Amino acid sequence: MKDVRHAVAWLAMWSALLATACSPEEHHMPTITESRALVRVEQLIRDTAADLRPVPTLELIPFMATPSRCPDHPAGYDAELVVTRAYWLNGIDAGHMMAVAQQVRASWERQGHVLTATGDLAAGHPDLAGQTRPDGFVLALVWAEGDRLYLAATSPCVRPDRDRSP
Amino acid sequence: MLAAMSESAAAQEAFRRVALIASGHCADLDPAARLMAAHAWVGGGAPGFAAELARRRTALQSALEAALGAIHGLAVRQGRPPLPVTSVTSVPSVPSVPSVRTSVTVMVATPGTFRGVAVPAMEGLVNALGRAAEDLPAVAARLHAELAALCLPGGAAGAVSAVAAWAGEQSLDLRRRLELMRRTVAGLPASDGGTTPSALIGFGLFEAFAADYSGAGSLLRRAAAGDRAALAAVAVLQQQGRDATLAARVHAWWRGLPTAVQEELAEDAPQAIGSLDGLPAAVRDHANRLFLATEKARLTAETARLMACLRRTGRPETALAIDAADRTLRKIAMVEKALAPGGTAGHPPVYLLSFAHSGPGRLVVSWGDPDTADTTVTYVPGLGSRLTGFDGDIERARQLWQQCAATAAGRRVASIAWLGYDAPQLGSALVTPGTSVAMDAAATTGAGALAAFADGLRAAHQPSGAARSVVLGHSYGSLVAGKAAVMRPGRLADDLVFVGSPGVGVEHASELGVGPGHVWVGEAGNDPVAYLGRFAADPGDAAFGARRFFVQRALITEAHSSYWLPQSASLRNLGRIVNGQYDRLVQRKPLDRPQLLMPELAPDLVEELDR
Numbered sequence: 135m136k137d138v139r140h141a142v143a144w145l146a147m148w149s150a151l152l153a154t155a156c157s158p159e160e161h162h163m164p165t166i167t168e169s170r171a172l173v174r175v176e177q178l179i180r181d182t183a184a185d186l187r188p189v190p191t192l193e194l195i196p197f198m199a200t201p202s203r204c205p206d207h208p209a210g211y212d213a214e215l216v217v218t219r220a221y222w223l224n225g226i227d228a229g230h231m232m233a234v235a236q237q238v239r240a241s242w243e244r245q246g247h248v249l250t251a252t253g254d255l256a257a258g259h260p261d262l263a264g265q266t267r268p269d270g271f272v273l274a275l276v277w278a279e280g281d282r283l284y285l286a287a288t289s290p291c292v293r294p295d296r297d298r299s300p
Numbered sequence: 301m302l303a304a305m306s307e308s309a310a311a312q313e314a315f316r317r318v319a320l321i322a323s324g325h326c327a328d329l330d331p332a333a334r335l336m337a338a339h340a341w342v343g344g345g346a347p348g349f350a351a352e353l354a355r356r357r358t359a360l361q362s363a364l365e366a367a368l369g370a371i372h373g374l375a376v377r378q379g380r381p382p383l384p385v386t387s388v389t390s391v392p393s394v395p396s397v398p399s400v401r402t403s404v405t406v407m408v409a410t411p412g413t414f415r416g417v418a419v420p421a422m423e424g425l426v427n428a429l430g431r432a433a434e435d436l437p438a439v440a441a442r443l444h445a446e447l448a449a450l451c452l453p454g455g456a457a458g459a460v461s462a463v464a465a466w467a468g469e470q471s472l473d474l475r476r477r478l479e480l481m482r483r484t485v486a487g488l489p490a491s492d493g494g495t496t497p498s499a500l501i502g503f504g505l506f507e508a509f510a511a512d513y514s515g516a517g518s519l520l521r522r523a524a525a526g527d528r529a530a531l532a533a534v535a536v537l538q539q540q541g542r543d544a545t546l547a548a549r550v551h552a553w554w555r556g557l558p559t560a561v562q563e564e565l566a567e568d569a570p571q572a573i574g575s576l577d578g579l580p581a582a583v584r585d586h587a588n589r590l591f592l593a594t595e596k597a598r599l600t601a602e603t604a605r606l607m608a609c610l611r612r613t614g615r616p617e618t619a620l621a622i623d624a625a626d627r628t629l630r631k632i633a634m635v636e637k638a639l640a641p642g643g644t645a646g647h648p649p650v651y652l653l654s655f656a657h658s659g660p661g662r663l664v665v666s667w668g669d670p671d672t673a674d675t676t677v678t679y680v681p682g683l684g685s686r687l688t689g690f691d692g693d694i695e696r697a698r699q700l701w702q703q704c705a706a707t708a709a710g711r712r713v714a715s716i717a718w719l720g721y722d723a724p725q726l727g728s729a730l731v732t733p734g735t736s737v738a739m740d741a742a743a744t745t746g747a748g749a750l751a752a753f754a755d756g757l758r759a760a761h762q763p764s765g766a767a768r769s770v771v772l773g774h775s776y777g778s779l780v781a782g783k784a785a786v787m788r789p790g791r792l793a794d795d796l797v798f799v800g801s802p803g804v805g806v807e808h809a810s811e812l813g814v815g816p817g818h819v820w821v822g823e824a825g826n827d828p829v830a831y832l833g834r835f836a837a838d839p840g841d842a843a844f845g846a847r848r849f850f851v852q853r854a855l856i857t858e859a860h861s862s863y864w865l866p867q868s869a870s871l872r873n874l875g876r877i878v879n880g881q882y883d884r885l886v887q888r889k890p891l892d893r894p895q896l897l898m899p900e901l902a903p904d905l906v907e908e909l910d911r
Binding site: 195196197198199200202203205216218220249250251252253254257259261262263265272273274276277278279280282284286287288 | 641645646647691692695696698699702705706707708709710711850852861862863864865866867868869872879881883884885886887888889
């Protein structure tokens, strides 16, 4: 009997959740467009990179430049996208990576962004996660094997450009 | 009196000679036994062959012991017990029958699940058996002569002769199979120290000793002869996942088929061939794409025919048939679109590992070649997953591939989206026990299919001592993954990752069969599915024993599907786990000044668990 009650409660929860999440009527289409999001993403990366010393050269990571479907789109809104750009920071010595991470952190904080997560900085892991406020772009400084760093930014769900082919 | 003394001296002398023979040949099967003890892990017929070899080795040593015992007994009866013989393996302090027993002890490293077998080791086995087969007939003859001269029964000589004959037969059969494999199996290395997939050894070399409880071996032989029903029956057996060795058997079967037969099967039954776990990914991809194209052409022609029929007759039921065909064509178009980025803009080739459009459908897509990948991650989706809309799950697999590839410095990653089961659906299925998300029936069925798929990844993988596999279960898919892990302890994956999980069907991580510290759980703070739980213990609870990783906050309506947001903490952590970079995970940043944060379900609990 207890299991039946649990199952019913579980189903009720699912029904309520799905009714909320999947209802197109309740969904607010994002106001920002793909193009504007791309400009913002590029700006976020370049503003941060400009604060680094020495200033690194940026190399696009091509497979991360493809717009992707909004991960939490409700049914009927599968055309929504998130826009991402990621760039390798070239010209940084392995021994200088932690200093770069501190500069990135300072840059984000100076620009009013929020640092949300970090790698174990004490262990020399220069990984940072952040978010812009209030528009909720995701920021990332990521260490890769081979002692490379990349800087990335991702938009929230945005409207695709009208001229995008279906 | 003189004659009696002469007879006893003859027995003494015979004992000395036979003891020398025994000491020289009691270990004749030991090299082969040692090799088999080290390779029985390959499965298939290898354990059976190892057991039979051990039995024959015991028979040889028993026969030598019996001969010595008989002569010794005669000498004792004649009042002249034999002197100790120093050259036998173990010398007793008082005259008695010396031991001819040897021990075969090998240190066997825990085999990696993608490990292959060195071909020279198998050649060594064949040669060792061949040498025994050459030497033992002479031993049998000499034993026979010695025993006959003393008027003793010659059973021991006959037993040695039988062992010799068996060793000879096996040596010839294994050599023939090895040669056949070398001629017919593409990619089997010559005697160059290379390795071959363990499936080919277990079910190719030792096929004669492989048990066939389910009848799959017989079905595969019929399938090779063009019996499509047999092929379908093998697929059904695989979906049940009961036979952990079936994928290896399928792999060995396929690799042993002549190329012309392989091509014929792929042409005649592309969907069945495309769905067989254990076949090379490239073969499955080719067959499934062929099936996709064939179905597209068929449905396009059917739609045109029905349209003409509708114009001619105006029957409303024709419109329904057109609509059904159109819906399937849209599914096919979705698959084509999802596969299109493969090989472009730095993406790896995409492999279509399974496709079926009937019912809720099947679709398994891999970003990267799983047969050559250093790491393979299989994503198992949950509630509501079906062919329609599965492009979103393929996208998730792509996002994970991107994250892994960017941080893994050239190591090859294959990221798979696996719709290989009938996932629970919304609507009336919610209250149907067999398909309801509130019950575990769908997960139990799906677990068999997932276990078989994982078996297939191993069977078809290029041998590697370092390759790893990860299974990532989301939502109800985590229950499927948990049940599959219990079905294949230690073999489903090296790491298990659960996100947004309502429970994985066990009370503690240790029941999942992976090593300590290799069960991971990610739960967004506002994910109601993870919070409420349903199936056994909450994997996010500290008492469950999994390692919890940080996931960013999200709105309650979005949290359950927020784990793959590009560059997010959760996706980055998933990538680190898949890459085995366990000490590189990002953790929640402690708040150093008050901030306005999104409200969170049970924040105290989350805080405690994240600590």
